Amino acid sequence: MPLSGAYHRSLIKALSARLPAPATYALVALAVALVAMVRGAFVTDLLPFLFFIPVIIVSALLGGRGPGVFATLASTIPAAYALSPEDDPLALTRTQWTAQILFVAVNLGIAELAASLRSAVLVLGDVAEGRRMAISNLAREVQQRNQLSRIVENSSDFIAYADLEGRVQYVNEAGKALVGLQAPEETTRISDYFPVGDWSRVETEVLPIVLREGSWTGDVCFRHFETGEEIPVRYNVFTLPNVDGRPIALGTVTSDLRRERAAEQERQILVSELAHRLKNTLAITQSIATQTLRSAPDLVTARKSLGERIQALSRAHDILLTGEHDSGAVESVVRSAVELHDPEGRVALRGPDLFVGPKAALTLALIIHELATNAAKYGALSVPQGRVHIAWVVEVDDETQRPTLALMWRELGGPPVVPPSRKGFGSKLIEIGLSGSVGGSVDLDYAPDGLKCRIVAPLTELQTEAA
Numbered sequence: 047m048p049l050s051g052a053y054h055r056s057l058i059k060a061l062s063a064r065l066p067a068p069a070t071y072a073l074v075a076l077a078v079a080l081v082a083m084v085r086g087a088f089v090t091d092l093l094p095f096l097f098f099i100p101v102i103i104v105s106a107l108l109g110g111r112g113p114g115v116f117a118t119l120a121s122t123i124p125a126a127y128a129l130s131p132e133d134d135p136l137a138l139t140r141t142q143w144t145a146q147i148l149f150v151a152v153n154l155g156i157a158e159l160a161a162s163l164r165s166a167v168l169v170l171g172d173v174a175e176g177r178r179m180a181i182s183n184l185a186r187e188v189q190q191r192n193q194l195s196r197i198v199e200n201s202s203d204f205i206a207y208a209d210l211e212g213r214v215q216y217v218n219e220a221g222k223a224l225v226g227l228q229a230p231e232e233t234t235r236i237s238d239y240f241p242v243g244d245w246s247r248v249e250t251e252v253l254p255i256v257l258r259e260g261s262w263t264g265d266v267c268f269r270h271f272e273t274g275e276e277i278p279v280r281y282n283v284f285t286l287p288n289v290d291g292r293p294i295a296l297g298t299v300t301s302d303l304r305r306e307r308a309a310e311q312e313r314q315i316l317v318s319e320l321a322h323r324l325k326n327t328l329a330i331t332q333s334i335a336t337q338t339l340r341s342a343p344d345l346v347t348a349r350k351s352l353g354e355r356i357q358a359l360s361r362a363h364d365i366l367l368t369g370e371h372d373s374g375a376v377e378s379v380v381r382s383a384v385e386l387h388d389p390e391g392r393v394a395l396r397g398p399d400l401f402v403g404p405k406a407a408l409t410l411a412l413i414i415h416e417l418a419t420n421a422a423k424y425g426a427l428s429v430p431q432g433r434v435h436i437a438w439v440v441e442v443d444d445e446t447q448r449p450t451l452a453l454m455w456r457e458l459g460g461p462p463v464v465p466p467s468r469k470g471f472g473s474k475l476i477e478i479g480l481s482g483s484v485g486g487s488v489d490l491d492y493a494p495d496g497l498k499c500r501i502v503a504p505l506t507e508l509q510t511e512a513a
Contacts, residue, residue, distance in 0.1 A: 067112075074105045074117045082124035098125065102153050106160030114157025121153070122146055204268070204279065204300040207286060210293065212236045224279075224302055226272040236296070241269045241276050252283065257293065260285050265303065278303040357386070376400045376438055376451075379407050383414035384434075387422040397438035400451070406508040410453075416476050417455050417499060425497055426460030433458045440505060449505040457496035465492040 081097050098121035106114025126136075126146060198205050204221035208214045217231040225239060237245050244266045255262045261284035267276040280301045285293035377395055379402070384393045402410065414436075418427065426432030438453040457463075476488065476499065491498040 070109045070113050071116055074101075074109065074113050075120055077101045077105070078117060078120045078124070081121075082127075099153065099156065102157050103160045106157040107164050110164060111158065111161035114161050115154060118150055118153040118157050122150060125149065201299075202302075204298065204302070206231070206300075207295050207297040208236050209295050214238075215295070221300075224277065225268050226270045228271070238271075239268050241267055244269075244276075248281075252281075253296075256283050256285060256296065268300070278307050376402060376410070376453075379411050380414050380436055383411045384418040384436075386415075387418040387427055388434075392427065392432065393418070393434040393436060395436050397436075397453075398440065400438070400440070402451075402508040403510045405510075406503070413476055413501070414455075417497075421457055421460070421497070424461070425463065426457035429460055432460040441502075443504075446504075450502050451505050451508055453501045455497070455499040455501075457498075460496055462494045463492045463497050 078098065078101055081101050084097070098117075102114055102117040102121065105117035126142075198218050201218060202220050204218070204224050206214060206217040206221050212235045214231045214234045214236060217227060221227070222231070227234070237249070240248055248266065252262050252264070252266075261282070263280065263282045266279060266281045268279050269275075270277060280303055281298065282300060283296060283298045286295040286297045288294045376397060377399070380395060418434075421427040421432070421434055426434050435456045435458065436454070438451060441450050441452050442448070443450050476490065486503040487501075489498075489500040491500075
């Protein structure tokens, strides 16, 4: 079969080859002359016409009707020379002229037959080539359709089409999952996919626009077939035309907007939270500035105290920005508040991993900063041998039975403690503590061997995310 196919292709190629007309006729004349020479040299006078028939057939097959006729007429000349005893092609007997006429008539018929055969073979070749191209194009179209079908089935969008009467013909798997469709899609109508309110809009506004302009895109809601949930989607619907361009169906590629809406809602919450946090931070900063300036003995002291307090507030904000769910770890908040006054690592921290909300984190940072500032000025951190122990535990309040955070500050190895003669802003801030709620308390013990401070507050309130 491969040889046969190659032979056929070679034959078609040979028959299809076209030379300029002068070259074709020159080759025919040369072939006739060569045959005449071979016949004259080896065959003498026997069968003067026989050797020219193959030339006539080949000329008609390769060149067509014209070259075949030309080969027939050209062959009569050497044949006449072969018949004439006087080497005069015109000096023929009646019988010889009759033979010449019969030769021309028969070979013209052979030439015509060969030319017709050539035309038939070329037509069949064209038909075969056309069939081969058609099969190749069909195979390509089938492959493209299969690829398109795979794309549609693997798309995460809702892809479907329906006839102009609203009968749904197809829904891809992602579309069925989106709306919870269990029944065959052929049993549904377009209206089944929308809540009543949205379908009214689609029917009266959207579909007329689609039929008039060809497409429409906008945000609507689909209806979940099982739960009735309204699903926000971006509905892209368009007409599907026939070969004449007339719409015969409606198609849609629709996107689920639930994640986008949830992300937008979360962004709005974050913006509102940021605005609220900024307002509270400005209020805290204003209060710190006012109280610092009011209680400071001079501007130099006020500038230093205000800068340190705002710096402590800033560190607490940094911890909140890197914390989980807008919360801060107690250890991180406490460590950042004391590090300014503890370059030598004389403050020891101990306690469980515990997170508090943003308001509690900022307040705790300011309280620990004030305790550390007082220790650096007057207490254990003011002398080389001084130490500070900070510990926190979770306890259960005996009265409320609610979990509470108990934080203990204890100074060791410092100078003898003397209770302050007046209370500045820092002392007042410490005594306010972490919470004014029931169960919250602050105990300051100015023991001679070192200051002790115990702060207790309801844990649930401390862990709230509201600032």
